[in-house]
Amino acid sequence: MAITRALVRRPSPRLAEGLLTHLERVPVDADLAVRQWQQYVDALTVAGWTTVEVPPADDCPDGVFVEDTMVVYGDLAVIARAGATERRPEAAAAAEAVQAQGYRLAHIDAPGTFDGGDILKVGATVYVGQGGRTNQSGFEQLRAHLEPLGAQVVPVPVRKVLHLKSAVTALPDGTVIGYEPLVDDPSAFPSFRAVPEEAGSHVVLLDDRRLLMAASAPRSAALFSELGYTPVPVDITEFEKLEGCVTCLSVRLRG
Numbered sequence: 001m002a003i004t005r006a007l008v009r010r011p012s013p014r015l016a017e018g019l020l021t022h023l024e025r026v027p028v029d030a031d032l033a034v035r036q037w038q039q040y041v042d043a044l045t046v047a048g049w050t051t052v053e054v055p056p057a058d059d060c061p062d063g064v065f066v067e068d069t070m071v072v073y074g075d076l077a078v079i080a081r082a083g084a085t086e087r088r089p090e091a092a093a094a095a096e097a098v099q100a101q102g103y104r105l106a107h108i109d110a111p112g113t114f115d116g117g118d119i120l121k122v123g124a125t126v127y128v129g130q131g132g133r134t135n136q137s138g139f140e141q142l143r144a145h146l147e148p149l150g151a152q153v154v155p156v157p158v159r160k161v162l163h164l165k166s167a168v169t170a171l172p173d174g175t176v177i178g179y180e181p182l183v184d185d186p187s188a189f190p191s192f193r194a195v196p197e198e199a200g201s202h203v204v205l206l207d208d209r210r211l212l213m214a215a216s217a218p219r220s221a222a223l224f225s226e227l228g229y230t231p232v233p234v235d236i237t238e239f240e241k242l243e244g245c246v247t248c249l250s251v252r253l254r255g
C-alpha cells in the first residue's frame with residue numbers, strides 16, 4: 001500500500017466550542033487535546049508517513065478535523081463545501097496545502113454540500129453517506145468528478161451518527177467494519193463485519209497490517225488482532241467528545 005503523506009491540522013484553542021449533533025457537550029481539555037493530537041501525528045510518523053501541516057485555523061473550533069475539507073481520489077482533490085456553514089472557512093488553506101502536494105483541485109458548487117467524513121473509499125468504490133452533512137447535489141457533483149477517474153460512487157444512508165465514517169470504515173482486505181446499532185444499512189456493503197464498540201468502527205490503515213485506532217475500543221482491537229492485524233491505539237478522548245475519531249484527524253494522500 002503506497003500511502004506516504006497525510007495532511008493534519010493542529011487543534012484550535014477554541015476546540016471546546018466545536019459543533020455537536022448527537023452528543024451532549026462535556027468539558028474539553030484543550031491542552032490535553034494538543035498532546036493527544038501530537039501523539040496521533042507521532043503515530044503516523046513512526047509508521048513511516050510524512051505529515052504535512054495545514055496552516056492552523058484558530059478561529060475554526062473544528063479545524064482539527066481536517067479530513068472533512070476534501071476527498072482525494074487519484075490525482076484529484078475535491079474540496080468540500082461543508083454541510084455546516086460554520087466550517088466553510090476551513091477549506092481554503094486545506095485546498096492550498098493539497099495543491100502544493102501535487103493534486104489537481106475541483107470544487108463543489110452551491111447548493112451542494114459534502115463533508116469528507118461522509119466518504120469511504122474501498123478500492124474503486126466510493127461510498128457517500130447521505131442524510132447528514134452531505135446532500136443530494138453534493139453527491140451528484142462528487143459522482144461527476146470521480147466517475148471519470150474510474151470510481152464507482154455509491155450512496156448509503158446515514159441517520160444515526162454524524163458522518164458515514166462515524167459508522168463504518170474498512171479493513172485492508174476491504175471488509176467494512178461497524179458497530180451494528182449505529183449502521184443504517186449493513187447490507188449496503190458486500191462484506192460487513194460487526195465490531196463490539198462504537199469507537200472500534202474507526203480505523204486508519206497505516207499499511208496492510210497496522211491499524212491506527214482509538215484506545216477506547218480495546219475489545220475491537222482484540223478482534224483485529226485475532227484477524228491478524230496489529231492495532232496501534234491512540235488516546236483521542238478530547239476529540240471523541242466532539243464527535244471526532246481517528247479518521248477525521250488527517251487526510252491520507254496515496255503516493
Ligand SMILES: NC(=O)NCCC[C@H](N)C(=O)O
Pocket residue numbers: 018019020021062065067068084087116117118162163165166242243244245247248
Ligand atoms: N470526519 C469526522 O467525523 N469529523 C468529525 C467532525 C466533528 C465536528 N465537531 C463537527 O460536528 O463537524
